[in-house]
Amino acid sequence: MxxxxxxxxxxxxxxxxxxxxxxxxxxxxxxxxxxxxxxxxxxxxxxxxxxxxxxxxxxxxxxxxxxxxxxxxxxxxxxxxxxxxxxxxxxxxxxxxxxxxxxxxxxxxxxxxxxxxxxxxxxxxxxxxxxxxxxxxxxxxxxxxxxxxxxxxxxxxxxxxxxxxxxxxxxxxxxxxxxxxxxxxxxxxxxxxxxxxxxxxxxxxxxxxxxxxxxxxxxxxAQREDLPVAPRVDALHPGAFQGLTLAVSKDEAFCFYYEENLELLQEAGVELIEFSPLRARALPKAADGVILWGGYPELHAEAFSKNESMHRALKEAAKNGMPIYAECGGYMALHESLVSFEGQRWPMAGVFPGEAKMTPRLQNFGYCQLTARADNLLCRTGESLAAHSFHHSVSSEPSDVFEAHKLSGSGEYRSHRATRRVLAGYPHVHFAGCPQAAARFLTYCRTYHKERTHGLD
Known part of the structure; x- marks a missing residue:
């Protein structure tokens, strides 16, 4: 190659x-x-x-x-x-x-x-x-x-x-x-x-x-030999989650995602439906779970603040037990409000209490290892994930789901917040490096699918 x-x-x-x-x-x-x-x-x-x-x-x-x-x-x-x-x-x-x-x-x-x-x-x-x-x-x-x-x-x-x-x-x-x-x-x-x-x-x-x-x-x-590659063996094997449907954000405010994350989900049999948190009035009806990617909600805060229908849809989904995973900008959108660089406060979805506030400098920038302090949508207690943080905002409320160890050795901090089936935080993960975490999330989605289609508690 x-x-x-x-x-x-x-x-x-x-x-x-x-x-x-x-x-x-x-x-x-x-x-x-x-x-x-x-x-x-x-x-x-x-x-x-x-x-x-x-x-x-x-x-x-x-x-x-x-x-x-x-x-x-x-x-x-x-x-x-x-x-x-x-x-x-x-x-x-x-x-x-x-x-x-x-x-x-x-x-x-x-x-x-x-x-x-x-x-x-x-x-x-x-x-x-x-x-x-x-x-x-x-x-x-x-x-x-x-x-x-x-x-x-x-x-x-x-x-x-x-x-x-x-x-x-x-x-x-x-x-x-x-x-x-x-x-x-x-x-x-x-x-x-x-x-x-x-x-x-x-x-x-x-x-x-x-x-x-x-x-x-x-x-x-550029002429070089092919790279030897071992076959992939993990929990996201082809068809493992056939029949599930995920709503994944995609618009100018929520668009920071790794293409391979989507491909791995699709290879596992998951149907992905893209939706715009800025414009859609509701979540896709077929959704068994939601992923809110990062991006630039701070640049589109006014538009998202006016989409009260989407705010209600996200809160209702969380209340009903639909699994929701949110990274960085997606996490910011789940706060009650977002404070812009200029100090303007904009209403957000309100799934979590508190506000996300923009700051002049990067916060907890760089690679980190996340170690779960409690069971959550991606990990059991004690399990770890490789992650990366790149954001200017801070949350007014404490995080307590993961212990984040900065790879640079420059410190530790607490990361992510969770409710029953919602997990949200600033760090980004790549499913190619943690297929077991993606599989765990999809397992929760499968449980929710059974609950809403068969009326199970």
Whole structure:
């Protein structure tokens, strides 16, 4: 399976733009690139999907485990001509002094060659020192570099410089392109669907990259053997939960989900019905359970606050024992109110007492291990889950379902709240890394299905 990683020297160096440019150029040549994203990011994958028309899947060593990552990359990458993996942060940046779950570790675990994106802005010979540092820091699979912010007239100068001093090959460049800049906000890039001129940006990037990237050289570099993958054996085996129906949120406010979470549920036989918490007046009638994903409820608080019909539907579902699992933004929506960055208080669904309040900084950011302090929809007492938190809001009410141990070693905190069959909290999980948790949730849904269809208590 052909594969290549586009990594960077750090956040903001241009990884996403370079990845989009390469994907677009491949598509213009009639190739079938399959996009992947290193780490837990929800936003960058939507850009890759817009470019290629193909699903972009995450590859996260903490959330999915090494075998889960290899299986996802091999299974889905084999469907195209080349798998293109965008790195995360700087190439070596991960958890702790060893850089766990970094782009570097992912490339090593999957034997994926790496092209390092380096901005040449404001650099001359110092560019060589920077690249040499990445090459010598520790064993790696860096096979060449891609130059960002490089004027056409300077491309040959940098190419010669890096070859003469380091024998490092340059596989292309992107010139300064202010009109290609992707806007950002507090959780990262603005979502792909919100950028009106995105298709024009993609077309310009693809046309530029066809001229400035060595596509043939990169495709030759990408030629690699298939990854050995063990067959999946877990509680989410095909058809295990045939006949169940889940309502899953999907709109501009509740859209942070891993595509593979949905696929694993469907493989287990579950029918998924998408609904918009912002616009739907009720939950789907066939639903045996609800999943409220994270997203940007703070940006759409006014719209959700006015959907009182949905507020009542969620409260009634919880009261009647329908299993509801909510992550991050979904958890925020289940509070009585949400306080925006500006201090405006908006009514929410009111499944849980208290308010979610936006703050200027990230709260409990990063990977964590959740250990259950009590039985809940996902775990029995004492069982653990790999998770990731990325949010600016805080709840006014205490959490007590899980003990969260930060992987960085920087502390512990309590996570999640629960009622009879509702579990909600800020951390996100990936079902590929915890199929038993997804199966436990579906077991509760199956019980509810029997209760509502056969009148059982």
């Amino acid at each position: 052909n594969r290549v990683m586009i990594a960077g020297t750090g956040s903001g160096c241009g990884k996403t733009t370079m990845t989009m440019a390469f994907l677009a150029a491949c598509s213009r040549r009639g190739l079938r690139p399959v996009p992947f994203k290193c780490g837990p990011d929800y936003i960058d994958p939507r850009f890759h999907e817009t470019v290629t028309g193909r699903t972009c899947r995450n590859l996260d060593l903490w959330l999915m485990g090494e075998e889960g990552v290899r299986r996802t990359l091999q299974t889905h990458g084999a469907a195209g001509d080349v798998s293109v993996v965008e790195g995360v942060m700087g190439y070596y940046d991960g958890v702790g002094p060893e850089g766990f779950a970094s782009a570097h570790e992912l490339s090593q675990k999957t034997a994926t060659p790496v092209l390092l994106v380096v901005s040449v802005r404001g650099k001359g010979l110092s560019l060589c020192a920077q690249v040499q540092g990445f090459l010598r820091f520790q064993p790696n699979l860096i096979a060449g570099v891609l130059l960002n912010h490089c004027p056409k007239g300077m491309a040959q100068y940098y190419r010669d410089l890096l070859w003469q001093r380091l024998k490092v090959q340059v596989y292309g460049y992107l010139p300064p392109t202010p009109d290609h800049t992707l806007p950002s906000r507090h959780l990262g890039l603005v979502q792909a669907g919100e950028i009106e001129a995105l298709q024009q940006i993609i077309e310009r990037l693809g046309a530029t990259a066809e001229e400035t990237l060595d596509l043939e050289g990169i495709m030759a570099l």
